[in-house]
């Protein structure tokens with residue numbers, strides 16, 4: 001049997017408790033090879049995201065993986081960022097005050113690193129984007145061929161036909177930089193968008209957490225230390241007895257696409273007004289008489305269903321077996 005080469009992935013991340021989980025699951029997934037982490041603001045500011053990315057790689061014993069620091073401002077140079085420290089703790093990792101990492105990010109910016117890797121392995125690199133899409137939008141501006149050269153962009157973002165999690169209109173990653181999101185969705189790259197309409201189906205329960213705690217898995221043990229803040233946020237905000245696995249679900253959609261189903265259409269993002277950050281998918285079922293803002297824009301894939309039990313099982317297995 002031919003041995004298939006692992007898929008090369010770059011994780012663009014704002015760690016973040018569920019980011020930490022996604023990064024660990026990726027490192028435990030033989031189907032993929034993590035060739036770099038790029039950092040962005042979102043759950044924390046970019047400087048802290050870089051520090052946390054380096055820290056998580058040190059915890060994993062994978063300091064061979066480069067970290068490239070991303071943008072500190074939005075694509076329109078906006079500095080008024082919305083940081084979700086109330087979801088993840090002030091340090092982004094459950095207020096554990098871990099020691100600073102020994103490692104440093106590489107000299108290259110996240111956007112330059114993304115462009116370089118896409119050029120180096122045309123069509124072979126998947127970006128798994130777990131935060132606001134500023135770095136990816138910058139990469140498309142830095143290199144017009146980026147959309148063509150990148151293999152796929154699997155992104156966590158949007159709330160398709162459901163309420164957002166920042167406000168009824170907007171999901172956090174898209175709200176973080178709506179202009180960048182619109183650039184990415186209309187870039188022509190092969191894009192799979194995974195919205196919270198899908199990730200809200202994937203819940204880690206208290207019982208799952210207890211099972212993780214009882215295992216000897218190194219990553220399971222680490223995560224159990226940082227999960228408290230994330231659980232209490234969900235209890236307060238949603239009255240759920242568990243937490244949504246946004247980032248690990250998106251990562252697994254890249255690792256094993258058969259875990260989800262998707263539809264195709266054109267996605268545009270509202271960039272101003274009270275619905276700033278709203279994602280609207282045009283499903284092409286109606287032929288509109290007039291030219292619309294969706295006309296002549298490239299088609300993307302948007303996840304519709306997920307095999308939630310399989311996703312939770314796979315995440316648990318990989319974290320416990322570490």
Ligand SMILES: O=c1[nH]cnc2c1ncn2[C@@H]1O[C@H](CO)[C@@H](O)[C@H]1O
Nearest residue numbers: 018084087165166171172173246247
């Ligand atoms: O209520 C929330 N407000 C802001 N960010 C959130 C919230 N819940 C989760 N996330 C973070 O944003 C992404 C999913 O939208 C996830 O990365 C999650 O960590």
